[in-house]
Amino acid sequence: MKRFLLGLLLGTSAICSAQSNFQKGYVVNDLKDTLRGYVDYKEWRKNPSSVTFKVGLDTDAQIFTVDRASAWSVDGFESYQRHEVEISMSKIDLDRLSAGLDQSKIKSTVFLQVLQTGKNVTLYSYTDGIKRRFYLQGNDDPLPYELSSQRYMKSGQESIVIKETGYIRQLSLVMNKLNAGTADELKRLAFLPYKEEELMNIVAIINEQKLAKPKTSAIRFFAGTGLNVFKAVYKGNIAFAQRGAVIKTSYSPLVTAGIDILANPAIGKLIYRLESSLLMSKNEASIDSYEYAGSNAQHTFDQVTITFLPQLIYNIYNANHLKAFVGAGIGVNFSSYSNNRTSQYNSITRATTRADNAIDMEKFNFSLPFTAGVVFNKKIEVSAGYAFSSSITNYSNFSINMQRYRIGVNYLFGKL
Known part of the structure; x- marks a missing residue:
């Protein structure tokens, strides 16, 4: 993928x-x-x-x-x-x-x-x-x-x-020449910004007309669900980064919602998207024959993350009933952890040593995701995405990184 x-x-x-x-x-x-x-x-x-x-x-x-x-x-x-x-x-x-x-x-x-x-x-x-x-x-x-x-x-x-x-x-000279506008409208003219909407409103007064509302909206909302696939990647001087370590892949549901702002709603190619997602994963790493034969080690942790993802979406194919897009952004992640537990079993003494929260996990981190997908009939969006592994620890000699895949379906609200 x-x-x-x-x-x-x-x-x-x-x-x-x-x-x-x-x-x-x-x-x-x-x-x-x-x-x-x-x-x-x-x-x-x-x-x-x-x-x-x-x-x-x-x-x-x-x-x-x-x-x-x-x-x-x-x-x-x-x-x-x-x-x-x-x-x-x-x-x-x-x-x-x-x-x-x-x-x-x-x-x-x-x-x-x-x-x-x-x-x-x-x-x-x-x-x-x-x-x-x-x-x-x-x-x-x-x-x-x-x-x-x-x-x-x-x-x-x-x-x-x-x-x-x-x-x-x-x-002001034009309005006075044509006797256009009320006294209040002439006073407000002194604070008029040099922007399209404000200038069009003044010109509408000069032309004694009302501005037509745009046929399309530049804003739409979306919500959806899908599947997250997580895998923890251990690097550096830690047992679970060694050859023979087994890292289990975590599967969990995806819940997402957000807002799209279309650069030009009449075309709809370039889209500024702000997405929020709820992510969950259950992670487990283990290794046999750690340090000597007959011993093994294990690390588990559960992660719940709320992600805010500003991104750019571009429709590389942009027909009315079918669109194909790619997108990329920067994820801002806020995480909480539970069941953060390390254990080691000694077959000689038949003793198991356990420690809770021995590895400190970062509650805030960034990720770099990108996505690709299709939109059917301007309403149903099907996508797949990948986020490059981002570190959730802050140690100098080892790190734990989270790698994420996702597939999802969004429903797009709005008239485009």
């Missing part, structure tokens, strides 16, 4: 790059012709400079760049328009802030994402490797203009960071 999961994880990159996700949409070419068909919809971290389009799912793909298309859209999800705009080049990372206001700009023709349209203004966004920017265009404006926002260090006093909020002044 471990080799299979590792191979699947290493093959993710090649599979992901080859996969496409064609959804209904359109492209407007330079001749102003609207071509209906299918657009390859991806989780873009930056505004794309080109889009792949097919007239039919069984036809050849075409690439439309900013030189060949004036607009394109994925039905019900995202729309883009080509515009020549000025793009601010000021940085937002604290270690790259300028000393004083940075007014550097470049002019470029790009695809702007359409966030909201209305009777008065249109709101766009543009993201590149530097930052995300928002643009506004009124009915009388020939081109969209950037809503300015910048952080910079005060000249001569680099420990002081100043936030420039020109976008508040720009929006």
